[in-house]
Amino acid sequence: MRIQRVETYRAAVPLHTPFKTALRTVTVAETLVVKITSEDGYIGWGEAPPTHVITGDSLASIDFAVNGIFKPLMEGASLEGRERLFEKINKSIVGNTSAKAAVDMAIYDLISQQANLSLASFLGGYTNTLETDYTVSVGEPAHMAEAAVEFADRGFTTLKIKVGKGDPAADIKRLQAIRERTGNQVKLRLDANQGWLAGEAVRTIRTMEDLGLDIELVEQPVRAGDIAGLKQVTTNTETPIMADESVFSPKDARIVLEQRAADLINIKLMKGGGIHQALKIAKLADVYGVECMVGSMIETKIGITAAAHFAASQPNVTRYDFDAPLMLTGDLAAGGGIIYKDNVIHVPDEAGLGIRSIDWKYVEKCREEVKG
Structure with a gap:
């Protein structure tokens, strides 16, 4: 070919x-x-x-x-x-x-x-069903709590809470407000997007632990290049810590894994340069006994379908962050791709990604809307 x-x-x-x-x-x-x-x-x-x-x-x-x-x-x-x-x-x-x-x-x-073969089968064929979380954007505690309730009512059992903007004390209030409204029926994972310093991350996470806020994991609490700080947070908290922006390449992953600087790794195709490199990161993490999440940027169903096929092929990918297409007003992929049913994603058995056409009329409609 x-x-x-x-x-x-x-x-x-x-x-x-x-x-x-x-x-x-x-x-x-x-x-x-x-x-x-x-x-x-x-x-x-x-x-x-x-x-x-x-x-x-x-x-x-x-x-x-x-x-x-x-x-x-x-x-x-x-x-x-x-x-x-x-x-x-x-x-x-x-x-x-x-x-x-x-x-x-x-x-x-x-x-x-x-x-x-479907791409998932071609890469390994481990599963064809995934469960995605849904992201709650950072904002005022009451607004975030209201959004969390809405997403939980829509069937999402895991929510990814964005924090790290402003005073860490505000993040604690955000989580308290969300827990108060959702109870303990929803799993909460935090993403600080590099927003904390190592010391304040440790204090903030420990406070959340003491308050019984039951956080599944905290993603990228410190700056991407601060591997020592990432390790400090991982070592001094009980909550699992996930490296995201700290890991772009297999080389980055090796450094984090060798130093035990994080408990988990978030793989994104846009960070790693695609599936070819993502496979290397997943396999390397598996050697160290480390589980991975596969996430995404704000992508359409084209990119998320590729990421989902990759995630479905690897046994140590145990968490999925594929809510981006659900945030959009429409779908570029007119034919095929992954199928959503509330929080559950079905990865189709069709050959390749299963995407057969793009809705070019919708592309043009969006272009005009954005211009307007």
């Missing part, structure tokens, strides 16, 4: 409500959709959203990397030697992990279609 053509399309889908974290506020999900066509007529899909504050990627830089750097390397290339192709792509430009992820997932879509 050889790649015949690489094409890209820009899209922007409004969110139902603003998505707020300690790092940013998102109202529109921008993305670059990648379409790769093989000589024998297969089509592979991928996407890359710009997430400046995490990956450093803008829509313009993603577009340039795909069309200016990767496209000349890919067109005409054989996927029978895909390791060589991935090597060329990874060495062709430093960073740009989101752009790399977009072409990576489209390549995996193609090769699993050729094998006549």
Whole structure:
């Protein structure tokens, strides 16, 4: 199988409500959709959203990397030697992990279609059913508690609570308000998005433990590069600590795992550069007996479908954060992809990602809405 053509399309889908974290506020999900066509007529899909504050990627830089750097390397290339192709792509430009992820997932879509297997089966075939959490954006305690109740009523049994913005004492009040409204029937995991210093993270988490707020885990409590601080928090709290922004690559994962700086690792295709690198991180974590979560940026169902297939293929991926498509006002993937039923995701058995078409009328409609 050889790649015949690489094409890209820009899209922007409004969110139902603003998505707020300690790092940013998102109202529109921008993305670059990648379409790769093989000589024998297969089509592979991928996407890359710009997430400046995490990956450093803008829509313009993603577009340039795909069309200016990767496209000349890919067109005409054989996927029978895909390791060589991935090597060329990874060495062709430093960073740009989101752009790399977009072409990576489209390549995996193609090769699993050729094998006549779903991508999850092609990668390992561990399960086909996942349970996602739903994210509560950071805000006033009462507002967050109200949102938590709404999501719990919709069937979500695990909520991801965004904290780390402002005084840590405010985060404690946020969690108290949510627990008061939801009781103990809902599992709560926190994501500080690098918002705390190590010392205050330890004090804040210990206070939450003493108050009996029953937190499942705390994700990325300190700055991405502060591995010593991450280890300090992990060592001095009982609540499991998850590394997210601290782990982009297998090399990052090795450092965290060797130092026992975190209890868990969050893998995202946009951080790692795609499935090819994500597999390495998951396998390395498994060697150390560490479980992983697979999450995402604010992506459409194209990217989340690829992430879900990867997550479904690995036995040590035990947690899933795939709520982004549920936050959008519509769906780019008109045909196929993962199927949501409340908090449960079904990964289809169709070959590849199972995405067969894009709703270009909806893409254009969103473009006009965003302009307006």
